[in-house]
Amino acid sequence: MSEKQIISKKDFLKPEYMIQLYAQGAFPMADENGVIEWYLPEIRTIIPLDNYNIPRSLRKFMEKSNFEYKYDEKILEVxxxxxxxxxxxxxxxxxxxxxxxxxxxxxxxxxxxxNNELVGGLYGIAYRGAFFGESMFSKVSQASKCALVKLLERLNEKGFVLLDVQFQTEHLKMFGSVEISFDEYNELLFKAYTKKVSF
Known part of the structure; x- marks a missing residue:
């Protein structure tokens, strides 16, 4: 995958600059030494909100599980x-x-x-009609996958246009993730920014 590093100054961890960079499709990652770089991949991975997939086995699991789902209750803990x-x-x-x-x-x-214990979840950045997925975790089997299903449902319910998941993985392919060009991605960003929606 082709990438171009675009910035690495500490000033760009200020909230106003971070949101500007996210809005352009960039995202931060720290290397093993803790140095934070911003990346803007030329090939983007998204899960189309109008054409995603929920594996049948996962649907059955969610019907039978005793998981409970919440939003924005423990963001930092996630x-x-x-x-x-x-x-x-x-x-x-x-x-x-x-x-x-x-x-x-x-x-x-x-x-x-x-059982009232946080066992999985995910977080991301929302800006107008775009959601930039950052990371997920799971302490018990299927928890992060269930969180992703709930995210997809939530974004559709609220009228979001774009779910950016950064990089393609086998895990995400199960949900219908696709790689698109930066031009296609920019078109989706433009549509997303015309939407006044909230998470």
Whole structure:
């Protein structure tokens, strides 16, 4: 996948600059030394909100499971769980930056609970009709997949246009993720920004 690094200055972790960069389709990642870079891939991966797939086995699992789902109740806890792995791009500095975006209402989470315990979830950045998915975690089987289903349902219910999932994975292919050109992606961004919707 072709990528071009576009910026790496600390000033661009200020909320106003972060949102400007997200709005252009860029996203931050910290390397193993904690240095945060912003990336703007030329090939984009999205899950089409008008043409996604929910695996039949997952549908059956969700019907029988005792999972409960909530939104934006424990955003920071979801981020910390996503970062809690041996190798992570979610550095302490990036977490501090996310805290500021949470206060401004740009960061959102889908949370999965079992017996009142947070067992899975995901988070991302919402800007007008675009949702930029960042990371997910799962402490029990299927929890993160269920969170993604709930995200897809929520975004459609609220009238979002774009779900950006950054990179293609086998996990995301199950849900109908596709790679598109940057030109196609920009067209979706434009449509998304004409929408006045909220998560």
């Amino acid at each position: 981020i910390l769980n996503c970062a809690n792995r041996p190798h992570t791009w979610i550095s302490e500095e990036l977490i501090e930056a996310y805290k500021k975006l949470i206060k401004l209402g740009y960061v959102h989470s889908v949370e999965v609970y079992e």
